[in-house]
Amino acid sequence: MNIPQTSSPRVVIVGGGFAGLAAARGLEEQELQVVLIDKHNYHTFQPLLYQVATGGLEPDSIAFPLRKRFNDVENFYFRLAEVIKIDAEKNRVETSIGTIDYDILILATGSTTNFFGNTNIERYAMEMKTVPQALNIRSLVLENFEEALLETNLEKRLALINFVIVGGGPTGVELAGALAEMKKGILPKDYPDLDIRQMKINLIQSSGELLKGMSDKSSKKSEEFLKKLGVDVWKDLRVLDYDGETVTTDGEDHFKAQTVIWAAGVKGAAVDGLNTECVIERACRIKVDEYSKVKGNQNIYAIGDVACMETKEYKFGHPMMAQPAIQQGRLLAKNIIAELKGKKLKPFVYKDKGAMATIGRNKAVVDLPKWKFQGVFAWFVWMFVHLFSLIGFRNKVIVFMNWVYNYVRFDRETRLIIRPYKRKNKYSFENEQA
Amino acid sequence: MNIPQTSSPRVVIVGGGFAGLAAARGLEEQELQVVLIDKHNYHTFQPLLYQVATGGLEPDSIAFPLRKRFNDVENFYFRLAEVIKIDAEKNRVETSIGTIDYDILILATGSTTNFFGNTNIERYAMEMKTVPQALNIRSLVLENFEEALLETNLEKRLALINFVIVGGGPTGVELAGALAEMKKGILPKDYPDLDIRQMKINLIQSSGELLKGMSDKSSKKSEEFLKKLGVDVWKDLRVLDYDGETVTTDGEDHFKAQTVIWAAGVKGAAVDGLNTECVIERACRIKVDEYSKVKGNQNIYAIGDVACMETKEYKFGHPMMAQPAIQQGRLLAKNIIAELKGKKLKPFVYKDKGAMATIGRNKAVVDLPKWKFQGVFAWFVWMFVHLFSLIGFRNKVIVFMNWVYNYVRFDRETRLIIRPYKRKNKYSFENEQA
Numbered sequence: 001m002n003i004p005q006t007s008s009p010r011v012v013i014v015g016g017g018f019a020g021l022a023a024a025r026g027l028e029e030q031e032l033q034v035v036l037i038d039k040h041n042y043h044t045f046q047p048l049l050y051q052v053a054t055g056g057l058e059p060d061s062i063a064f065p066l067r068k069r070f071n072d073v074e075n076f077y078f079r080l081a082e083v084i085k086i087d088a089e090k091n092r093v094e095t096s097i098g099t100i101d102y103d104i105l106i107l108a109t110g111s112t113t114n115f116f117g118n119t120n121i122e123r124y125a126m127e128m129k130t131v132p133q134a135l136n137i138r139s140l141v142l143e144n145f146e147e148a149l150l151e152t153n154l155e156k157r158l159a160l161i162n163f164v165i166v167g168g169g170p171t172g173v174e175l176a177g178a179l180a181e182m183k184k185g186i187l188p189k190d191y192p193d194l195d196i197r198q199m200k201i202n203l204i205q206s207s208g209e210l211l212k213g214m215s216d217k218s219s220k221k222s223e224e225f226l227k228k229l230g231v232d233v234w235k236d237l238r239v240l241d242y243d244g245e246t247v248t249t250d251g252e253d254h255f256k257a258q259t260v261i262w263a264a265g266v267k268g269a270a271v272d273g274l275n276t277e278c279v280i281e282r283a284c285r286i287k288v289d290e291y292s293k294v295k296g297n298q299n300i301y302a303i304g305d306v307a308c309m310e311t312k313e314y315k316f317g318h319p320m321m322a323q324p325a326i327q328q329g330r331l332l333a334k335n336i337i338a339e340l341k342g343k344k345l346k347p348f349v350y351k352d353k354g355a356m357a358t359i360g361r362n363k364a365v366v367d368l369p370k371w372k373f374q375g376v377f378a379w380f381v382w383m384f385v386h387l388f389s390l391i392g393f394r395n396k397v398i399v400f401m402n403w404v405y406n407y408v409r410f411d412r413e414t415r416l417i418i419r420p421y422k423r424k425n426k427y428s429f430e431n432e433q434a
Numbered sequence: 435m436n437i438p439q440t441s442s443p444r445v446v447i448v449g450g451g452f453a454g455l456a457a458a459r460g461l462e463e464q465e466l467q468v469v470l471i472d473k474h475n476y477h478t479f480q481p482l483l484y485q486v487a488t489g490g491l492e493p494d495s496i497a498f499p500l501r502k503r504f505n506d507v508e509n510f511y512f513r514l515a516e517v518i519k520i521d522a523e524k525n526r527v528e529t530s531i532g533t534i535d536y537d538i539l540i541l542a543t544g545s546t547t548n549f550f551g552n553t554n555i556e557r558y559a560m561e562m563k564t565v566p567q568a569l570n571i572r573s574l575v576l577e578n579f580e581e582a583l584l585e586t587n588l589e590k591r592l593a594l595i596n597f598v599i600v601g602g603g604p605t606g607v608e609l610a611g612a613l614a615e616m617k618k619g620i621l622p623k624d625y626p627d628l629d630i631r632q633m634k635i636n637l638i639q640s641s642g643e644l645l646k647g648m649s650d651k652s653s654k655k656s657e658e659f660l661k662k663l664g665v666d667v668w669k670d671l672r673v674l675d676y677d678g679e680t681v682t683t684d685g686e687d688h689f690k691a692q693t694v695i696w697a698a699g700v701k702g703a704a705v706d707g708l709n710t711e712c713v714i715e716r717a718c719r720i721k722v723d724e725y726s727k728v729k730g731n732q733n734i735y736a737i738g739d740v741a742c743m744e745t746k747e748y749k750f751g752h753p754m755m756a757q758p759a760i761q762q763g764r765l766l767a768k769n770i771i772a773e774l775k776g777k778k779l780k781p782f783v784y785k786d787k788g789a790m791a792t793i794g795r796n797k798a799v800v801d802l803p804k805w806k807f808q809g810v811f812a813w814f815v816w817m818f819v820h821l822f823s824l825i826g827f828r829n830k831v832i833v834f835m836n837w838v839y840n841y842v843r844f845d846r847e848t849r850l851i852i853r854p855y856k857r858k859n860k861y862s863f864e865n866e867q868a
Contacts, residue, residue, distance in 0.1 A: 002584050002627075041576060042850045058832075060492040060848040067624040068847065077627065080580045080851075097584055131852055142475060146514040150436050150531055190501040193436075193511065394839045394847045398492075401835055405828045413502065413828045414494040416476045417514075418565055419853065 001035075001100045003077050008033045009103035011336065012093055014083050014271070016043050016066045019304025019325035020108030021391075024070065026333020031340070033075045035102075037095060039082045040130075042066055045390055047322065048399070049128050050171060053137040054178035055186075055415035056406055061398045063131055064391040083109070086273035088297060094273075104299050104336060107271065107286065108329065111305035111320055114265035114283070124244040125262040128171065137261060139421035141179070144258050145187065147422075149194055155256070161199040162257040164247050166239045167264030168205030169212065170357040173222055175261060176203040177359035178412075180229035185410045201231045202255060204247075206238040206264070211365070213319060214355050218365035221374040225359035239264070266320055268306040280308050285317055290347035292332045303328040309348060318350050322389070327351060358382045361407070435469075435534045437511050442467045443537035445770065446527055448517050448705070450477050450500045453738025453759035454542030455825075458504070460767020465774070467509045469536075471529060473516045474564075476500055479824055481756065482833070483562050484605060487571040488612035489620075489849035490840055495832045497565055498825040517543070520707035522731060528707075538733050538770060541705060541720065542763065545739035545754055548699035548717070558678040559696040562605065571695060573855035575613075578692050579621065581856075583628055589690065595633040596691040598681050600673045601698030602639030603646065604791045607656055609695060610637040611793035612846075614663035619844045635665045636689060638681075640672040640698070645799070647753060648789050652799035655808040659793035673698070700754055702740040714742050719751055724781035726766045737762040743782060752784050756823070761785060792816045795841070 008031050013020045016038035027034050042063040051057040070076045081095040092101050113127040126137050141163070148160040163179055165172045179201050188196045203210075203226060209219045210226075210233070226233055238250040247255040268285035278287045278295045285308035287295045292307060294300040304325035308317035318324035328348060335345045356378065358364040364379035366372065383403060390396050406412055442465050447454045450472035461468050476497040485491040504510045515529040526535050547561040560571050575597070582594040597613055599606045613635050622630045637644075637660065643653045644660075644667070660667055672684040681689040702719035712721045712729045719742035721729045726741060728734040738759035742751035752758035762782060769779045790812065792798040798813040800806065817837060824830050840846055 002586060040851065041580070042852075058492040058494040059852055060850055063850050063852070065624075065847065065849050068845075068849075071623040079583075080577075135852070143514075146475070149513075152436060189505040190499075392847065394836070394843075394845075397835055397839065398832060401831055402828070405831065409828075411502075411828075413499065413826065415499050415502075416494055416497050417474065418476075418493055418497070418569070 001079055001081075001095070001098045003033075003035060003079075003100065006033050006075065008075065009340070010035060010101065011104045011106060012037065012100060012102035013106040013108060014038075014093070015108035015110055015304070015306075016040070017046075017108060017110045017304060017325065018322045019110070019307075019329040020106065021066075021069065022326045022329025023106050023108065023303060023333045024076070026330050027336065028070075028073050028076070030337055032336075033077070034073075035077045035079065035100065036066065036070070037079050037081050037083060037093075038066060039080070040066075041078075041080050042131075043069070043391060044131055045395075046129070047170075047386060048390075049131070049134040050175040050178055052131065052134040053128060053175065054141075054182055055138060055412040056178065057399060057402055058414050059131045059135055061395050061402065062390070064395060069391070083271050086271055086300075088273060088275070088300060091299065102299070105301065106332065107294070107300065107302040107306055108304045108325070109269040109271060109306045111266040112269045113262060114267035115262065116265060118241065121239075121242050121260075121262055124242050125166070125260040127262050128175070129266070135419065136421045138415070139417045139419060140259055142415060142417050143420060143422045145191055145194070149191060158198055158200075159245070159256040160258045161194075162202070162255060162259070163200065164202045164204065164255050164257045164260045166204050166247075166260065166262050168203060168207075168210040168233075168235070169263060170355075171263040172203055172205070172261075173210055173226065173357050173359060175263065176201055176226055176231045177229060177363070180226070180231050181360045182412060182415075183230060186412055186415070190415070202234060202257075203231050204234045204237050204239055204249070206236070208236050210235075211355075211357055214357070214365065215367045215372045217372055218357075218367050218374060222357060222359055222365050225363040225365075229360055229363075266305065268308070270306060274300070283308070283316075291335055291345055292328055292348060301332055303332055311350075314350065319355075321355070323353055324350055356382050356385065361410075435513055435515075435529070435532045437467075437469060437513075437534065440467050440509065442509060443774070444469060444535065445538045445540065446471065446534060446536040447540040447542060448472075448527070449542035449544055449738070449740075450474070451480075451542060451544045451738060451759065452756045453544070453741075453763040454540070455500075455503065456760045456763025457540050457542065457737060457767045458510070460764050461770065462504075462507050462510070464771055466770075467511070468507075469511045469513065469534060470500065470504070471513050471515050471517060471527075472500060473514070474500075475512075475514050476565075477503070477825060478565055479829075480563070481604075481820060481823075483565070483568040484609040484612055486565065486568040487562060487609065488575075488616055489572060489846040490612065491833060491836055492848050493565045493569055495829050495836065496824070498829060503825070517705050520705055520734075522707060522709070522734060525733065536733070539735065540766065541728070541734065541736040541740055542738045542759075543703040543705060543740045545700040546703045547696060548701035549696065550699060552675065555673075555676050555694075555696055558676050559600070559694040561696050562609070563700070569853065570855045572849070573851045573853060574693055576849060576851050577854060577856045579625055579628070583625060592632055592634075593679070593690040594692045595628075596636070596689060596693070597634065598636045598638065598689050598691045598694045600638050600681075600694065600696050602637060602641075602644040602667075602669070603697060604789075605697040606637055606639070606695075607644055607660065607791050607793060609697065610635055610660055610665045611663060611797070614660070614665050615794045616846060616849075617664060620846055620849070624849070636668060636691075637665055638668045638671050638673055638683070640670070642670050644669075645789075645791055648791070648799065649801045649806045651806055652791075652801050652808060656791060656793055656799050659797040659799075663794055663797075700739065702742070704740060708734070717742070717750075725769055725779055726762055726782060735766055737766055745784075748784065753789075755789070757787055758784055790816050790819065795844075
């Protein structure tokens with residue numbers, strides 16, 4: 001890895017998402033060597049991926065170069081690599097570019113899509129956890145429209161413009177809303193020779209409510225917003241399979257669709273080599289104590305989506321979203337510094353700042369700890385919070401300008417097929433790795 | 435193709451570049467059906483591709499969705515397709531999505547990289563005519579830096595950060611300048627553990643002057659600017675071969691480099707099926723008369739880079755750049771309308787508005803017909819003209835904001851490897867097609 005061994009203890013952080021970044025920032029300017037490893041050279045602001053997928057934002061606007069974030073930090077090293085395995089006994093990480101020893105290891109590998117073992121769905125459905133995946137969805141949606149124009153067989157044409165989104169969490173709801181807005185304002189103008197009424201957007205949720213985990217009012221309101229936008233919301237319907245042609249469910253309704261987006265589950269991106277006892281099977285998250293320490297280890301920590309800290313209030317770990325990740329990363333950095341200085345450590349207590357989701361223009365739902373509201377004001381709050389949370393001044397400005405433009409012009413202009421998905425990659429796994 | 439046959443004559447335009455777009459715009463609201471075919475669903479503003487390649491701009495900022503351009507136009511059809519062959523006898527075009535009959539055919543297929551038959555160079559060097567190709571260069575440059583960090587063998591490390599740009603035209607000059615600015619302001623901060631003095635940027639020109647076709651003063655000044663930025667300019671040196679490791683030349687100097695960008699030639703993207711006499715061998719351009727009519731045909735026209743209109747002043751056709759393309763497209767549209775109305779046609783006379791190139795911050799050269807100037811003011815003129823020429827209000831605003839940011843912060847922030855080039859695609863032809 002070509003990183004000098006110094007007298008300072010070495011902290012290796014795997015993953016430059018919300019958790020890893022917060023930890024790395026917190027460890028700056030200490031008597032420590034920090035090595036950050038990520039398979040991308042950028043941090044991804046995942047909450048806005050759905051806007052990249054639907055032509056509202058450019059991919060580079062929600063990504064931030066990791067090296068830049070640490071430009072002026074001493075004794076910091078970034079390495080573009082994938083982790084293969086951890087050798088906990090030897091305090092060593094094996095990666096695609098060689099091995100590295102650590103004194104302290106922080107796992108912040110995040111989460112990946114959970115297909116719950118269904119290889120058919122994994123093969124044929126789209127997922128949206130990374131920038132390339134979001135771009136693949138953008139390309140596929142547009143390519144299917146281009147193809148639908150040419151299709152004279154009605155059934156085949158309908159399948160090309162039938163969109164099925166599985167999962168009624170924030171990702172599913174926001175994506176369905178954004179597609180519905182494209183259907184309303186953009187696609188009829190772009191494809192005047194296509195009967196856009198034939199386009200269907202189906203949002204399928206296995207339980208009885210959308211945005212599970214948010215308030216009842218927000219859940220109901222989001223459904224109302226989606227329906228107003230023309231989305232077909234299916235509740236209490238479980239998707240069983242998808243063979244590339246038909247989505248089969250446990251109900252009466254099946255869906256012939258060329259585009260299925262799987263947003264029905266995530267699981268921890270656990271790495272090999274940890275004591276198997278500490279990895280929770282169902283969601284592949286790593287069990288940690290209240291100091292984010294991986295159970296049964298002295299110098300390995302896990303934070304963010306990949307960590308499962310079972311508490312009284314959160315029996316199955318904290319929600320897999322940005323806030324717990326950031327808070328865990330920050331506290332862990334403080335605790336590591338405290339431990340080095342022989343000070344007392346602080347256990348993690350999650351401060352729930354609330355949750356929010358946007359459905360469309362002037363339509364969002366916000367649950368703050370003491371105040372829940374929906375509609376136009378919620379939408380402005382959603383935008384402000386997301387702008388504020390974006391990393392990088394340039395990104396903030398560019399996203400803001402795009403939003404102003406999209407709002408004023410009722411438009412989403414980056415509907416470009418830069419790298420075609422379908423023509424070359426249909427049913428290939430190649431793109432998913434990127 | 436699923437396009438209705440109406441009583442209006444059908445004009446098929448192949449290519450949505452500067453020429454094709456100008457022609458299509460000029461034919462709006464006439465008693466004509468216009469069909470525009472392109473293999474991308476967007477127009478590319480090629481003069482700024484080098485900024486995408488060097489992390490200064492996002493790809494979507496210099497691309498514009500073709501469908502949007504014609505949102506409100508009656509009897510206009512866009513089709514995403516590649517042209518396979520023209521059947522001039524039957525007035526028919528064969529494409530990847532079926533055949534289409536035409537009454538009038540306009541070929542505006544532009545140009546592709548000319549490797550002059552050297553398959554080695556074609557295989558191992560990078561080209562920059564499309565957005566995906568520019569993104570490939572961006573990825574490769576950054577991937578090579580990441581790899582150089584790890585390389586302990588000095589010779590191999592030097593080859594990874596040795597950049598060879600072949601061709602001293604505007605593309606080569608602008609790309610070399612932009613890389614030099616990255617070397618100056620960004621890369622030392624991003625890669626503090628690499629000796630950035632070891633990075634070399636070589637610009638190789640086979641003739642004795644850069645920016646051939648521009649004024650002597652601009653040519654000299656651009657060389658001076660490049661040298662000031664630390665670019666090694668090689669004149670009167672001809673590249674003979676590149677085997678993926680070493681660039682061999684007809685001089686004493688050879689270059690061990692992992693990144694070679696070929697900007698030494700373009701050729702017309704002529705299509706199959708035309709009478710072979712009308713295609714000029716050397717540059718694959720199509721011979722046209724002063725009305726842009728393809729010689730020996732009555733209803734086939736060629737405009738822009740692919741067309742070669744031999745005139746007294748331009749013995750080998752007009753320069754292959756935006757201005758002649760736009761002017762030819764506009765006039766051709768007017769002439770087609772005039773012919774339908776039985777009016778007199780106007781022969782094409784190229785109005786040379788001048789040429790310009792930017793080398794870096796505050797450094798550009800501008801040749802106007804009556805005024806040639808270089809330096810800061812030229813740089814502002816260059817920016818203003820390019821902003822003004824960009825298609826789309828959103829693109830203008832976003833590019834402007836990025837430029838302001840880059841100028842104030844001495845930065846180029848979109849240095850992201852969204853789709854890795856090297857890891858998967860080294861020595862594969864796959865990406866070039868996209």
